[in-house]
Amino acid sequence: MSNQGIMQVFFDECDEQLSELESNLLALEGGEHNLEAINAVFRAVHSIKGGAGAFGMEELVRFAHTFETILDQVREGDLTPDATVLKAMLKASDVLTDLVRCARDGENVAVADVEIVMEQLNALNGTEAEKEIDESDDDFEIEFQPVPVCLDDIDCTDAGEFARFEISFRPRPMLYENGNDAVYLLRELRSLGEIEVQCDADALPTLDEIEPEGAFLTWQVTLHTNSDESKVREIFEFVQWDCDLSISAGNSLACGEAGIPDKVEAHLCNPAVGPADPGQFDAGSEHAETINSEAAVAPEKPSKSANIQATIRVNLERVEQLINLVGELVINQAMLEQQAEVAGLDRTSAICSGLNDLQKLTKEIQDGVMAIRAQPVKPVFQRMHRIAREAGEATAKIIRLVTEGETTEVDKTVIERLTDPLTHMLRNAIDHGLESPEARVRAGKPEEGTICLSANHRSGRVVIEIADDGAGIDREKVRSIAVARGLIEADTALEAEDIDNLIFRPGFSTAEQVSDLSGRGVGLDVVRRAVEKLGGRVSIASQPGIGTKITMSLPLTLAVQEGMLVDVADHTLVVPLAAILESLKPRSDMVNEIGLGKRLIKLQDSFVPLVDVAETLGFRKAGIDPTQGVALLVETPGGTRCVLLVDAIQGQNQVVIKSVERHFSRVPGIAAATILGDGRVALIADTEDLVAHHQSVPERIEPKLTAMG
Amino acid sequence: MPFLRHLRVLVVDDTNTSRMLVSSTLQEIGVLHIDFARDGRQALDKVMADAPHLVISDFNMPNMDGIEFLEAMRAYGPSSKTPFIMLSGKADRDLIQTAARCGANNVIKKPFTRQSLRAGIEAVVGRLQ
Numbered sequence: 001m002s003n004q005g006i007m008q009v010f011f012d013e014c015d016e017q018l019s020e021l022e023s024n025l026l027a028l029e030g031g032e033h034n035l036e037a038i039n040a041v042f043r044a045v046h047s048i049k050g051g052a053g054a055f056g057m058e059e060l061v062r063f064a065h066t067f068e069t070i071l072d073q074v075r076e077g078d079l080t081p082d083a084t085v086l087k088a089m090l091k092a093s094d095v096l097t098d099l100v101r102c103a104r105d106g107e108n109v110a111v112a113d114v115e116i117v118m119e120q121l122n123a124l125n126g127t128e129a130e131k132e133i134d135e136s137d138d139d140f141e142i143e144f145q146p147v148p149v150c151l152d153d154i155d156c157t158d159a160g161e162f163a164r165f166e167i168s169f170r171p172r173p174m175l176y177e178n179g180n181d182a183v184y185l186l187r188e189l190r191s192l193g194e195i196e197v198q199c200d201a202d203a204l205p206t207l208d209e210i211e212p213e214g215a216f217l218t219w220q221v222t223l224h225t226n227s228d229e230s231k232v233r234e235i236f237e238f239v240q241w242d243c244d245l246s247i248s249a250g251n252s253l254a255c256g257e258a259g260i261p262d263k264v265e266a267h268l269c270n271p272a273v274g275p276a277d278p279g280q281f282d283a284g285s286e287h288a289e290t291i292n293s294e295a296a297v298a299p300e301k302p303s304k305s306a307n308i309q310a311t312i313r314v315n316l317e318r319v320e321q322l323i324n325l326v327g328e329l330v331i332n333q334a335m336l337e338q339q340a341e342v343a344g345l346d347r348t349s350a351i352c353s354g355l356n357d358l359q360k361l362t363k364e365i366q367d368g369v370m371a372i373r374a375q376p377v378k379p380v381f382q383r384m385h386r387i388a389r390e391a392g393e394a395t396a397k398i399i400r401l402v403t404e405g406e407t408t409e410v411d412k413t414v415i416e417r418l419t420d421p422l423t424h425m426l427r428n429a430i431d432h433g434l435e436s437p438e439a440r441v442r443a444g445k446p447e448e449g450t451i452c453l454s455a456n457h458r459s460g461r462v463v464i465e466i467a468d469d470g471a472g473i474d475r476e477k478v479r480s481i482a483v484a485r486g487l488i489e490a491d492t493a494l495e496a497e498d499i500d501n502l503i504f505r506p507g508f509s510t511a512e513q514v515s516d517l518s519g520r521g522v523g524l525d526v527v528r529r530a531v532e533k534l535g536g537r538v539s540i541a542s543q544p545g546i547g548t549k550i551t552m553s554l555p556l557t558l559a560v561q562e563g564m565l566v567d568v569a570d571h572t573l574v575v576p577l578a579a580i581l582e583s584l585k586p587r588s589d590m591v592n593e594i595g596l597g598k599r600l601i602k603l604q605d606s607f608v609p610l611v612d613v614a615e616t617l618g619f620r621k622a623g624i625d626p627t628q629g630v631a632l633l634v635e636t637p638g639g640t641r642c643v644l645l646v647d648a649i650q651g652q653n654q655v656v657i658k659s660v661e662r663h664f665s666r667v668p669g670i671a672a673a674t675i676l677g678d679g680r681v682a683l684i685a686d687t688e689d690l691v692a693h694h695q696s697v698p699e700r701i702e703p704k705l706t707a708m709g
Numbered sequence: 710m711p712f713l714r715h716l717r718v719l720v721v722d723d724t725n726t727s728r729m730l731v732s733s734t735l736q737e738i739g740v741l742h743i744d745f746a747r748d749g750r751q752a753l754d755k756v757m758a759d760a761p762h763l764v765i766s767d768f769n770m771p772n773m774d775g776i777e778f779l780e781a782m783r784a785y786g787p788s789s790k791t792p793f794i795m796l797s798g799k800a801d802r803d804l805i806q807t808a809a810r811c812g813a814n815n816v817i818k819k820p821f822t823r824q825s826l827r828a829g830i831e832a833v834v835g836r837l838q
Contacts, residue, residue, distance in 0.1 A: 053820025
């Protein structure tokens with residue numbers, strides 16, 4: 001393997017070690033004073049240092065060395081891992097993470113930070129002088145006196161047991177007719193030892209004379225093995241009447257006998273039996289993104305044995321391809337089922353019951369493939385510890401971040417896109433949720449604020465909660481700000497829950513001065529949008545004086561979606577089920593015209609704008625009579641409610657999402673496409689886009705959608 | 710060195726990076742049969758089952774470290790004389806003396822280069838090529 005390839009492995013391994021490092025430091029911080037955790041921490045830093053040294057990453061080695069020195073003292077019991085020491089170590093692990101990233105991306109290192117933390121570490125290390133001694137110790141190091149051995153001896157006695165067989169093997173046509181293959185037999189021979197193969201193709205006729213089902217090749221095989229002749233004969237046991245075979249024992253192998261030309265050998269060099277792969281424990285591809293998928297059901301608290309579960313690394317592309325294929329399979333299966341129905345086949349017929357089995361299998365394959373992409377949320381959660389530390393420092397608040405359900409598995413893409421909203425929510429909770437230590441003490445709470453980050457599966461979705469024990473939402477303040485920003489009228493009657501939800505509205509920011517922390521000019525509306533883009537929902541619950549809890553519910557995967565199939569002017573359209581709050585049949589007294597062709601629907605006590613989907617997408621020139629259609633009440637990521645008017649509802653279905661942007665430019669009002677059971681293409685509506693266009697432009701969107709249908 | 714083709718080497722290290730670095734150097738030298746273990750315990754099983762001709766092991770590993778592994782290996786008759794080369798980041802007087810007492814054949818300091826690893830192996834098994 002090339003150095004470049006090994007370096008890639010090194011960086012992958014660094015990630016694992018860094019996360020190991022952090023989780024063990026956190027365990028120590030949590031009061032678990034066990035030697036095992038300290039050893040694991042030491043080993044992680046030590047391994048990073050070792051690898052970095054091999055690749056000449058000096059900066060990384062220098063820092064890791066300083067870190068390691070302190071860890072060694074802790075390990076030896078010379079230094080007690082109290083709060084101060086652990087804090088410095090956590091900071092050091094952050095710097096180490098940065099240094100690894102810098103080494104990987106070739107970025108420049110922010111030297112100041114490194115030096116500061118190095119000094120902090122050195123300060124723990126008693127005195128500078130001690131460090132000097134440490135280094136001078138290296139100079140005085142004694143060299144190991146190598147103890148030579150004679151390997152020739154060892155080897156030749158071994159080699160003496162090797163026997164050599166000369167095998168001549170000429171298959172007859174019968175051998176192939178019976179489903180055997182000479183290649184397999186030769187491979188099996190190789191499993192006994194080293195083989196040298198020569199193929200005699202002299203009997204091969206020219207192409208115009210060749211008998212396609214004939215057998216013309218003869219192989220001469222020299223086998224060096226410590227197995228006896230019966231083992232060799234065993235391989236040919238089933239084909240001995242279908243070939244001309246002679247096996248003769250040659251001289252035993254003298255040590256260092258010259259081999260057959262390398263060329264022949266090279267042909268047989270099959271990776272399967274070649275030298276073992278050093279990455280056999282996590283054997284893998286050299287580059288490309290790899291995902292690490294452990295067995296689907298992971299225990300809540302992984303035991304030590306769970307850590308060494310057998311895993312393989314596979315190229316992500318292969319998994320993607322598999323997922324695509326399964327998508328096709330699902331469609332194909334639905335198509336067959338529909339055809340069977342069209343053909344009027346009896347439900348009890350063999351074909352129909354076969355199709356039923358197929359459906360079950362397809363579902364299982366789909367779940368299985370999705371599980372490959374599933375990854376525990378642990379890495380993302382772990383990153384949050386650092387965010388919490390940094391945010392705590394910036395706001396001078398004392399924070400304890402508790403994480404639960406780290407082994408909960410979610411689709412890789414969902415996890416990737418989860419980091420930003422989660423970071424934002426955490427910062428928000430620290431900045432706005434938790435009170436200052438003084439205020440907490442005044443309120444009779446412990447100085448330390450607790451934030452609990454948890455993940456779990458609930459009815460086919462993953463639910464992530466972030467709860468703080470802060471002051472809760474100051475509803476009066478939120479309300480007055482919302483009024484000041486023009487989000488609500490001064491006299492709007494709002495339930496407590498509605499007020500809480502105002503903080504997700506665009507243009508809302510409670511911080512009187514924008515702190516550089518959660519501020520950054522973006523509010524929680526961005527979080528909401530990001531989560532809803534993933535097909536998720538965000539909700540908030542707050543109790544004054546007790547705390548605030550924000551809950552995100554996300555789909556397990558982005559590759560399939562639950563959708564409502566609707567008719568829109570002779571087209572079938574899919575509306576994401578997650579967006580639909582309810583569907584109803586409008587009565588004429590509910591519809592109110594407000595001019596400019598705009599209409600409102602009265603639902604309970606509020607008026608909701610009506611969007612005629614067919615008209616907006618340009619399927620039809622004029623809108624239909626709402627009482628003739630079906631209204632779907634949807635809520636957009638922005639929080640606005642709107643009613644989508646469609647002709648009829650066909651039903652609810654799971655759809656495989658196919659991007660259209662690869663083939664068309666972005667189509668307004670359309671999120672993606674899917675293939676229906678009957679093979680037709682249906683478009684998936686982008687509810688947010690539909691509503692936005694309806695609000696901003698009175699006329700309809702003018703895409704050439706006819707090209708799609 | 711013709712015997713290299715028959716030489717069975719066991720490489721023991723808890724990191725994939727080191728295993729790969731060692732094995733790629735061994736392959737360069739011409740060793741064909743390389744097996745791996747990621748800690749002393751696993752390595753000991755392999756020593757007993759496969760009787761490798763040469764063991765190259767890291768010192769700092771979980772479960773069973775290099776010295777413990779060496780001691781166990783020496784205590785087991787068939788492997789009591791198998792050449793053992795230890796790799797270690799910490800190569801101080803203590804460790805070197807312990808390694809020598811336990812019967813190591815060489816200690817190579819980590820981080821190693823292809824050259825230093827090769828030299829360390831040659832010091833034990835004689836010049837290669």
